[in-house]
Amino acid sequence: MKVDEVAKLIDGIILSGKNILDKIDVKTAFAADLMSDVLAYVESDNNDVILITGITNPQIVRTAEMLDIPVIIVARGKTVPNETIKLADEKGIIIISTKNIVFTTSGILYTNGIKPAKIKSRGESASSC
Numbered sequence: 001m002k003v004d005e006v007a008k009l010i011d012g013i014i015l016s017g018k019n020i021l022d023k024i025d026v027k028t029a030f031a032a033d034l035m036s037d038v039l040a041y042v043e044s045d046n047n048d049v050i051l052i053t054g055i056t057n058p059q060i061v062r063t064a065e066m067l068d069i070p071v072i073i074v075a076r077g078k079t080v081p082n083e084t085i086k087l088a089d090e091k092g093i094i095i096i097s098t099k100n101i102v103f104t105t106s107g108i109l110y111t112n113g114i115k116p117a118k119i120k121s122r123g124e125s126a127s128s129c
Contacts, residue, residue, distance in 0.1 A: 001026055001113060003071055003094055006050065009112055010098040010105050012073065016085045017094030024070045024094060026050050029109055030117035031102050035063040043118040044068050050114065052105050056080045061087045061095075070094060075102045 003021045007014050014021070030042045031052040042049060044067040051064055052073045060072050061084060070093060074080050077099040088095045098105055110116075 003096070006071070006073075006109065006114075007096050009108050010073065010096070010100055012096040012098040015074075015080055015095040015097055016088035017071075017092065020092060020094065026071055026114065028115050028117040029106065031106050035059050038063050038069075039066065041117075041119050042067055042069070043120045045118075049117045050109070052102055052109075054078060054102060056084060058084045058087050060084065061091055061093055064088075064093050065091050071096065073098060073105055075100055075105050 003024045006026060025048060027048040029050040029052055030038060032038050033054050038051060047068045047070055049069045050071045050073055051069050052075060053060055054076045056074055056078050064072055072093060073096045075098055080095060080097055085095060
């Protein structure tokens, strides 16, 4: 799914990466406010993951950069600081802001074809995650 379509579905506002919207196609998503969970669990080999979070500091961009996650959705209508937006633009990462809560955002994307992100194998059962 193209990022501009994602933004429309969640009534989002694109804050960064406007010049690369047509180059990014996303297929999966992962929601977390702990960036350590994102680093520990998300497998992003295909560069097609959306990170959904309520965090607004530059750490979200650094985490996305480390995992080659091209799109971050900031939920709950939080204001994203200019330093985070500027860093995302520098790193080629799209940030979308939405007033929806994480649950609603995830549900909208799921019902429109976005699948759960692939989780790294940790030698544990899925129920222990």
